[in-house]
Amino acid sequence: MAGTTIVITSGKGGVGKTTTSANIGTALARSGMKVVLIDTDIGLRNLDLLLGLENRIVYTIVDVVEERCKLKQALVKDKKNPNLCLLAAAQTRDKSALNADQLKDICDKLKEDFDYVLIDCPAGIEQGFQNAIAGADRAIIVTTPEMSAIRDADRIIGLLEAKEGIDDYKLLINRVRPNMIKTNDMMSVDDVVEILSCELIGIIPEDTGIITSTNKGEPIVNDEKSLAGKAYLNVAKRIQGENVEFLDLDEPKTLIDKIKKFFANLKAKA
Amino acid sequence: MNENFVIDLTPCLTTPEMINGISNAFNTSDAKGKQIVLKLKDFQLSQSQMLSIKSLIISYGSTLYGIETTSLITKQLCENMSIQVITPDEVDKISKSIEEENKVVEEEALTPVETAPIIDKSLDVIYGKQEENSEAAGEFQLFQGNDFKEIIEDVKPAEKTVSEVQEEIKEEAVSPVEQTASPEEEKENAEELEEKTEEEKEEEIIEIPDEDDMPTYTKGYDENENDETIEEISYKPPTNEPVKLDNMQTLYVHQTLRSGQTVEFDGHVVIIGDCHPGSEIKATGDITIWGVLGSIAHAGIRGDRSAKIRALKMNAVQLRIADCYSRRPDGTNIPYIIKSSTFTPEEARIVDNGIVLYKTYQKED
Structure with a gap:
């Protein structure tokens, strides 16, 4: 089985790379794919927390590279989904503990057993980033509708284009607030896509549920009610090649909103 | 200059x-x-x-x-x-x-001129007069940990009424009352070894009171009160463990361990401060934390199954002793450290191939 390696990167920190990795990974695994998540943020690992697997980590990617354990020993199986595995980063080391070739080797080995290998990239464009993109076939660039995040995403796209081997990179816009876009306080999705001139793979609305899900160690895609969870499920489908429409983020939530929208639609028709 | x-x-x-x-x-x-x-x-x-x-x-x-x-x-x-x-x-x-x-x-x-008599005396305290052993080694090598141990092992069979030598003061305090006090009882506080000079150590050994003098501490750990959060195993009280003199070094760390920091030491480790999640403590001997243990602790990394981990508040992500390993239950998988003013000191040790937590005995008035 030859799987696909997808690196999830952004350049800027705090835009939601790790959240995106955890949720896309869980969503893909839920659809029956065999998925492994690799945390390459050595020294500042967080992916294990988001998946609630912190207490299960015995060996890390650094142990694998330094041959203290076998690759399969270091894979931590998810609590709920046996299709999902995590290869955790070491917390007590730094980015120099790994080099690009070693990570590429690991990715190549994992590709034989898994459908998708998702790499959670650290922030920045230094060695950690160079390591993370080394073994990647595809890339997802996460950004938020803010100038700083977009500028960094632009730089990342440039670096990815320069690197051979990554032929497919797509944009995921995170933390979108429809209300602010309506009042012209936030850049719209179309603006961002136009600035970056990059194909879109997902729009994730801002969701306070993300904070609770992070604290609980439970990815938000497992929450059926969450809009962000639905959006991530759709991203997972698009990754698998399905053609799914983008969510209507303006969808009314409360009853009053629904009534308001109903009348607004009537007016528009009349 | x-x-x-x-x-x-x-x-x-x-x-x-x-x-x-x-x-x-x-x-x-x-x-x-x-x-x-x-x-x-x-x-x-x-x-x-x-x-x-x-x-x-x-x-x-x-x-x-x-x-x-x-x-x-x-x-x-x-x-x-x-x-x-x-x-x-x-x-x-x-x-x-x-x-x-x-x-x-x-x-x-x-040369061991100054310090050799101290060892003689400490051995005398435990085993009675054993003169020939201490004279066997005339060089600095006398103080090598291995040699010291060998000497003790040679002596052991000869002495029948040797009672338990506890590794630490704390443990000493919790040993059962019924145990017959022996005049040759020796107490060695490993934690304080590093700070004390040889002379002070000698004094300490001599001045230690007999067990009869300290009956109030005799129930430090409740043997029946297992912490169910990790594993529930019935505890059998140890009976007359073989004599074990602890001559390991102790590392004394006076700071809070933050995420990513590691302490690794050949000997015991004492940490005065909290251990935040993401840090790691590894020791060939015991690990004692005067604070909250919220990270990974691995005692007895060379396979010493008698090693123990103790902390004022046990909130560890993982506890590892020798080749045993236990993890925090998923329900309490909280990614941050919980600090509170109430502490229940706990000690982790291996019982029947599983790691068991012992809480301190709370005396009811």
Whole structure:
């Protein structure tokens, strides 16, 4: 089985790379794919927390590279989904503990057993980033509708284009607030896509549920009610090649909103 | 200008021996306040060991002038830590420039003349008079941990009424009352070893009260109260464990361990402070934390299953003792440390191949 390696990167920190990795990974695994998540943020690992697997980590990617354990020993199986595995980063080391070739080797080995290998990239464009993109076939660039995040995403796209081997990179816009876009306080999705001139793979609305899900160690895609969870499920489908429409983020939530929208639609028709 | 003083550590093969050698040199000679030159030969030092040695020397009021070594790793470490690397020729020059008296003192520092009687006495306290053993080794090697142990093992069969020698004061306090107190009881507080000079240690051994004098502490741990959160295993109280003298070194850390920081030590580790999630503590002996343990702790990393982990508040992500491992239940998988003003000290040890937590006994009024 030859799987696909997808690196999830952004350049800027705090835009939601790790959240995106955890949720896309869980969503893909839920659809029956065999998925492994690799945390390459050595020294500042967080992916294990988001998946609630912190207490299960015995060996890390650094142990694998330094041959203290076998690759399969270091894979931590998810609590709920046996299709999902995590290869955790070491917390007590730094980015120099790994080099690009070693990570590429690991990715190549994992590709034989898994459908998708998702790499959670650290922030920045230094060695950690160079390591993370080394073994990647595809890339997802996460950004938020803010100038700083977009500028960094632009730089990342440039670096990815320069690197051979990554032929497919797509944009995921995170933390979108429809209300602010309506009042012209936030850049719209179309603006961002136009600035970056990059194909879109997902729009994730801002969701306070993300904070609770992070604290609980439970990815938000497992929450059926969450809009962000639905959006991530759709991203997972698009990754698998399905053609799914983008969510209507303006969808009314409360009853009053629904009534308001109903009348607004009537007016528009009349 | 400070004078130089050469400490020859070439006969030392392990870190405890080196630390012993250095402290002997300071205790038996006038090395205090001088610039110390260490002769290490090809011994490879890790950064933490180097730091320990450096702080040990500083604690005696001296400064580390330089290190003579043939090990490339140690040389590089010295460069990183801006410690002068001295060639053997320079050491010879320094040694020559030091006055003749100093040389004599230095030789004295490495002979066991001063300290040998202490061991004799401590052995006497436990085993009665055993004269021939202590005379067997006439050199500095007497103080090597292995030799010391062998001596004890030789002696053991001869003595029938040897009662338990506890590793630490805390444990001593919790041993059952029924146990017949023996006049040869010895108590060795491993935690305080490093801080005390040999003389102080001797005093401590002699002044220790018999068990009869301390009945109020006798129920430190409730044997029936297992912590169910990790594993529930019935506990059998140990009966007359074989005598084990603890001559391991202790690392004393007075700071909060934050995420990413590791403490690894050949011996016991005592941490005064909290251990935040993401940090790691590894020791060949016991781990004691005066604070919240919220991270991974691995005691007995060389396979000592009698090693223990104790903390004022046990919130550990994982506990590992020797080859056993237990993890925090998923329900309490909270990624941040919970701090509170109430502490229930707990101790983790291996019982029937599983790690069991013991809470302290709460006395009801």
